[in-house]
Amino acid sequence: MNPIKKIFDLLEHDFSESGNFAKLAPLFDATKTFFFLPSPKTRIGPFIRDHLDLKRYMSVVLLSLMPVLFFGMYNTGFQSGLARGESLDFWSAFLSGAWVVMPIVIVSYAVGFFWEILFAAIRRHPISEGFLVTGMLFPLTLPPTIPLWQAALGISFGVVIGKEIFGGTGRNILNPALTARAFVFFSYPVTMSGNVWVAGANAVDGITGATALAVTADGGTSLTAALADQGFTLPHLFFGLVPGSIGETSALCCLIGAAILTLTRIANYRIILGGMAGLILTALLTWLLPGTYGTWADAGPLYHLCAGGFLFGITFMATDPVSAPGTNPGRWIFGFLIGFLTVILRVANPAFAEGVMLAILFMNVFAPLLDHLVMKHRISKRIPNV
């Protein structure tokens, strides 16, 4: 018999209903099922079941986040080195970035799991795998300079207010990771905007740490020229070696994640494609508007696509199945409107450069309405059976 299995079997009694640690049963159960995938017998038909379960489902999302996470670590180290004027080789950049990023991830998981376990113990339901994804998504949307206590507070808000008070996984209206980020953004604006995007930059004077979206052009230059001036050329934005939130800078890594999620059919491609279509069409429209020279309205679709957190948001946040619509036409509209709103917020409100977070949260609220309208249409097409 497997030695690890033996340990679990030995401990099982203590966590059973009559055991000393009965309250911690969900924690024990989560740990045990992490090691050993449970396979209870089917009680009722169908007697055979698909191999996909929620653990696998969520681990595929985690897998798709790995390029973003690892690149985020490297980029954090790279930007920090750049700010200090040191030129770092790959491994030292990666390791110094990991030294900054890992504590944020660990705090997010530790604090988030605390709430998850607390609610599971009180409600006597199993710990949901959904948190594995929330706990990873949240730190990736933060600047690397975020104080750890703010990250802890943010994830607490996201898990408790964003999810648990609605009844837990599957019942939340808003994406918990984005709820957490929105909380930090609105509560601690100083640490979430301005020159906060490069870790270690404060040590050196005269280093700008703003993101591409904060760039505006004046004095007759075009926006693209102003962007290029500050190092935000299109290839830089696409590969992601620019300051920004830990996970959102690299369009390429987000696209790799999107490819993994779409090929495995975990994320619904309709949301991602709809979002891109919405963004590109709206960006084209604003680009054609006269008198916008030098603002983000003049940036063109490619800059809108690669700059800021749009690809990260549409790939990993908008595709959260719980808070997105459950009908296919609803998903197209949902995605499209996120793209549309992102551009409109970027263009119309320079004080709030990054629009994707609000666009997704806003559309999360409207997802049930979209579903309702689609279902009404579907019902009208069905031949009634009553």
Added chain:
Amino acid sequence: MEKIAPSKGFKLKLAGMPDTSVIRLSRPATVGVSALDIPHIRPKLLVKEKQAVKTGTPLFHDKRDPDIRYVSPGTGTVKQIRFGPRRRLVEVVIALDGMDDFVEFDPVSPADLNSLSDPDLTDRLKQGGMWQTLRQLPSRDTADSRSTPPLIIVCLNGNDLFSPHPGRVLEDKIKPFEFGLAILQRFSDRVIVAARKSSMDRLEPVRHRITHQVADIYPAWDPGAILYHIKTKAEENQAWYIHVEGLIRMARFLETGRYPVETMVTVTKGHDKKPHMITRLGAPVRLLAGNFSPESVITTGQLNGRKVDPDTHLGFFETTLNILPDAPDDEMFGFLRPGLNKPTVSKTFLSCLVNKEVQLDGTLHGEERACINCGYCETICPVDLMPSFIMKALHGDDIEEALQLGLLDCCRCGLCSFTCPSKIELTQILSLGMDTHHKDKQG
């Protein structure tokens, strides 16, 4: 011949397709009439233990219509009347005598059929224990003899992936089949005969009778799925249907005046190829299943059947047994493995790159979780339902909304439960909703 090609359904290749050769099993020592696979029935026993019965003697009837009788498929004595929880009738077991002695009815030849009046015909089929082979959608209850069906669907393929091949069932029975169709035409002007595409090769002699050819995707040949794809107006929802075995037995009963007792069954067991078997109606499960490990699960359909106790007998409507292997132990880091040997309709395991026959075991492969609205149930539902939305409506006790969303179109194929990553028993929830609605309507 019209073609129905739904794009949704079960596309994995399951191992165990039976061999098309036929063997005849020896006479069993006991036969049983099971009440477990008869939907909605409220049985009332008509015999006692140790009572002698002939082939065709009524054993129990349906309290809702006492004329609908379930008769003995053999001559002998009632050996045992088994009850389940809450004294629900499980089955009546008959110990067979050496010789068959029949309850005799006047035979009706195909030429005489028209001389029989409608009530006479119905009455005779009820007396002979044949009426209940006709069933009515959407609740799949016994057909209501007072109503006129808008159409009758004849299903050449059974409910399961591995039901007997209609070519084998119909072999040497073309005449009873034609007679059966003539009987059905007495009840409705529109009789639809549907066959699976892969069955067509052996159906040459009845090809001109087949009106619809359905794709080879489970459950495209289910009467509910067929109706969903051909119906044009709401009245057609009350269609009747009959499986080809029942139709042939009905015709033979009228022609000979005796209760026909032969049936053809298949047994599916892993990668074994077992032949089709001719046996007596209600044969013992042990006799059919042969050797199996005590841990295995025996069902009458892997996706939409019921679990059978090996010590009971095959049900009235059932023509197939599936033997599912023992479940393996909990697997270490099961959710992280590449999964070359883990068949799935999703694309999350490497098995989706390999296209070979697979055998699934009878385990959930995970634990029940909340619905995360992933939409897998919708992408597989053969009748375009959104099972997760219906489930939520039913949980909110909003039967009206569930009905609007198409609850009664559900053909109980089991695919939504099969594919759900949260392991929610969607099929059971929807079935219970349908049954409750049917019961309410009956009053």
